[in-house]
Amino acid sequence: MNAIEIKSLSKTYDLKRKDKLHILNNIHLNVKKGSVFGLLGPNGAGKTTLLKILLNISFYDKGKITILNQPHDCPNIKKRVNYLPEKPYFYPYLTGKDFLTYMASFYNNIQTSTIDDLLTEVGLKNQSNIKIHQYSKGMQQRLGIASCLLNEPDILFLDEPTTGLDPIAHKDICTIIRLLKEKEKTVFLLSHELSDIETLCDHIGILHQGNLIKTGPIENFVGSKEYKIIFSCVEGLPEDPALLHARLDKKTLTYTLLIPADEINIYISIASKYKLKTLSVENIQKKLEDTFHELIKINNI
Numbered sequence: 455m456n457a458i459e460i461k462s463l464s465k466t467y468d469l470k471r472k473d474k475l476h477i478l479n480n481i482h483l484n485v486k487k488g489s490v491f492g493l494l495g496p497n498g499a500g501k502t503t504l505l506k507i508l509l510n511i512s513f514y515d516k517g518k519i520t521i522l523n524q525p526h527d528c529p530n531i532k533k534r535v536n537y538l539p540e541k542p543y544f545y546p547y548l549t550g551k552d553f554l555t556y557m558a559s560f561y562n563n564i565q566t567s568t569i570d571d572l573l574t575e576v577g578l579k580n581q582s583n584i585k586i587h588q589y590s591k592g593m594q595q596r597l598g599i600a601s602c603l604l605n606e607p608d609i610l611f612l613d614e615p616t617t618g619l620d621p622i623a624h625k626d627i628c629t630i631i632r633l634l635k636e637k638e639k640t641v642f643l644l645s646h647e648l649s650d651i652e653t654l655c656d657h658i659g660i661l662h663q664g665n666l667i668k669t670g671p672i673e674n675f676v677g678s679k680e681y682k683i684i685f686s687c688v689e690g691l692p693e694d695p696a697l698l699h700a701r702l703d704k705k706t707l708t709y710t711l712l713i714p715a716d717e718i719n720i721y722i723s724i725a726s727k728y729k730l731k732t733l734s735v736e737n738i739q740k741k742l743e744d745t746f747h748e749l750i751k752i753n754n755i
């Protein structure tokens with residue numbers, strides 16, 4: 455079942471002299487319920503704009519958006535989603551706890567114990583009575599996440615939640631996202647941190663110049679794990695099917711063989727059988743970063 459369905463979505467801004475600035479072009483996208491979907495793309499690609507349209511806080515020209523099986527502008531959708539903006543604003547002279555208490559007043563029946571639990575969950579228990587203007591960026595980001603969880607949303611939209619955080623805060627935010635996934639929440643994550651996208655997301659999409667140039671499961675963006683083995687054998691390459699694709703480097707008189715990671719044991723037994731001298735073993739895998747750069751290069755207009 456899909457949590458979000460987007461069909462033929464386009465958005466433009468009017469410029470002077472009847473010109474139009476195309477921001478999003480004919481976007482089609484489905485996000486599965488309970489998945490972590492990562493949207494990435496260069497600065498200005500249209501990611502935040504798309505997110506604001508989904509949240510019904512920005513207009514669009516044409517298209518159809520369904521959230522949790524309802525049109526996205528249905529008022530009751532607001533109770534079931536939440537959003538951490540790119541630059542969240544907090545009332546600086548409230549304490550973290552007061553801020554959450556204030557935010558909780560927008561919903562029905564949120565207990566004080568829920569607020570305390572959330573402060574603990576995001577690691578702010580000991581700072582809950584400090585005024586927000588004394589919070590570091592990481593503490594503010596944690597508070598922002600806690601505030602987004604007040605209404606136990608089914609879908610959480612996070613706009614670059616880890617930008618500018620130290621490695622500890624960064625890891626904590628990633629852990630919170632993992633916990634949300636375990637609770638079968640849907641997370642729509644915008645991020646420039648490709649390693650986060652790679653480790654957290656089930657499906658991803660790449661947005662470039664307003665076009666969704668590729669979407670799919672993460673496996674479609676990273677290569678399968680392989681070993682690159684360099685070996686030598688004094689008596690020439692044995693005739694064995696497992697060594698069929700070994701490539702000879704005439705300069706060094708060594709052989710290079712690429713094998714799937716789960717076939718390493720086959721190589722080990724063959725190396726022992728034919729007395730091959732293993733010179734190096736390198737674990738290689740095409741990373742999301744490689745795919746990202748390739749796709750952006752191909753699609754540059």
Ligand SMILES: Nc1ncnc2c1ncn2[C@@H]1O[C@H](COP(=O)(O)OP(=O)(O)OP(=O)(O)O)[C@@H](O)[C@H]1O
Nearest residue numbers: 467475477495496497498499500501502503504540
């Ligand atoms: N109010 C506006 N009027 C005109 N153009 C706008 C407006 N808001 C955004 N844009 C343009 O829309 C495009 C997409 O902006 P958006 O903020 O969605 O990008 P983004 O992918 O989120 O970028 P980043 O990674 O830097 O956050 C940009 O070219 C931006 O200049």
Ligand SMILES: [Mg+2]
Nearest residue numbers: 501502503540
């Ligand atoms: Mg943005």
